[in-house]
Amino acid sequence: MTARYAEKLGVAAILTLPELYYRPNKVEELVDYVKQVAEAAPNTPILYYHHPKKSFVQLPMPEFVTAATKRIPNFKGIKFTSSNLSEAYSTLRNLKADQDLILASPTVLAGAAILGFKSATAGSFNLFPTQCRDIMSAVAMKHILIARSIQEKVTRAVDAIGQEGRIPKLKAVMKIVSGLDMGPPRLPMKPASKEDVHELEKLFQELGFLN
Known part of the structure; x- marks a missing residue:
């Protein structure tokens, strides 16, 4: 075993x-x-x-x-x-x-931190690790409005990646934010379309995740 x-x-x-x-x-x-x-x-x-x-x-x-x-x-x-x-x-x-x-579950991270959760992980954390850390830190310092503002950005990013075609989009965004090519997704999944990649890069730039 x-x-x-x-x-x-x-x-x-x-x-x-x-x-x-x-x-x-x-x-x-x-x-x-x-x-x-x-x-x-x-x-x-x-x-x-x-x-x-x-x-x-x-x-x-x-x-x-x-x-x-x-x-x-x-x-x-x-x-x-x-x-x-x-x-x-x-x-x-x-x-x-x-x-x-x-x-x-990155979309409820701020609420979880307020409730006393201390441990969190997700594949999407690789795309915005600083923001997830900052949510936890803001809650710890009782800066709830700051945590809420960062959470909104993280949630918008997660929603844009979505569930449909999630893995191909995660791989595409990983290359955008880090420069690391994670390779193609496993079959039967197909790589994210050029249009999807362009829209995701535009959103991540708007959210300040590429600065």
Whole structure:
């Protein structure tokens, strides 16, 4: 099993998706699956990767983390890829002090910071890392209007990338902001059109992300 091999390599933690072919339909089934992964690497922290739009596993995460904590000694939290901030906050409140929720939704970053979230990550953070850091810093200093202003820019950028053709656009924008060519997207996806790339570059310039 991959988890057992990862532990032998000395990885810091393991992030596991749910079973994607025979998907769990109950919280207990999801806990059973994550427990099996955790038992293969008993000395390594295990986190669950909640990404309902991609995995199609849409179970209540507050209930899941509570059950997983009781049954899995090395369960240490969750990567939460959803903009459902209400559920994310309820999930965070159900975690123990040595566990964490890593938020992976840049469009709710300011609100999450106000609610006390400390950890966040997302592929799109690579496009505007400074702005995401500044949102967290502004909230920490109680500069809420500043955080809100930056959040608006980040949200406009994320909305422009959208869900339709997201990966090709992410790759195109990465080249715009960093100069790094990330290569073509995997088939069956196609590279972003010249028109889309032009509009994205224009928007990122307008938002001040290319300065």
